[in-house]
Amino acid sequence: MRVMVMVKATSQSEAGKMPGTELLAAMGKFNEELVKAGVMLAGEGLHPSARGKRVRFSGSQRTVVDGPFTETKELVAGFWLWQVKSMEEAVEWVRRCPNPMEGDAEIEIRPLFETADFGDELTPELRAQEERLRAEVESLGKKQG
Template sequence: MRVMVIVKATRQSEAGEMPSTELLEAMGKFNEELVKAGVMLAGEGLHPSSRGKRVRFSGSNRTVVDGPFAATNELIAGFWLWQVKSMDEAVEWVRRCPNPMEGDSEIEIRRVFEADDFGEAFTPELREQEERLRAEIDSKSGNPG
């Protein structure tokens, strides 16, 4: 199963404070372990919300809102996409992770929907479209699929 591992923002990450060399080295080592184990599919850090935008939807209306956004503890500072056997395995990997921030921090783990999770609503035609789009994405990104 795939999971998204979400590194929650802190006051420091939202202020644009960059991690120390030591933290970057520790995270690099951890990422190497994830890659060697075949767990890590993707992972990136995100700029502070002050450099972001939100688009609010209300029926056919779209409203663009500039950052920064309130409720820092609900914002995302970075993420990984992992392939694991179970949620327990994902938790064990996160337990081994260096603290991603200089102070207190939090990491959230969320399961990614798979085609079978949608049941009969995900028709054979929609499955075919999904597979075609994934193949196209893989070919454009250089992934073997």
């Protein structure tokens, strides 16, 4: 199962406070463990929401809203994509993670939808398209890596 592991933003991360050398080293070591275990598919930190934008949809209308966004507890400061056997395995990995912030921090784990989750609504044609697109993305990643 694939999961997205989201490090929730804090007032410090939203202020643009960068992690210190000690935390960067600890996270680097943790990420190495994830890679060696075949768990980590991707992972990145995100700039504060002040550098972001949101696009709101209302029917055919699109409205662009500039950051910063006020609800810090709802924002994400970084993420990983992991391949794990179960949600329990993901929780165990998060328990081993260094605290990603100087003070209190929260990490959220959410499963990704897999092709099988869509049932009969995903027609054979849509399934073939999905598989083709995944193969193209994987191929692009190999070319860029």
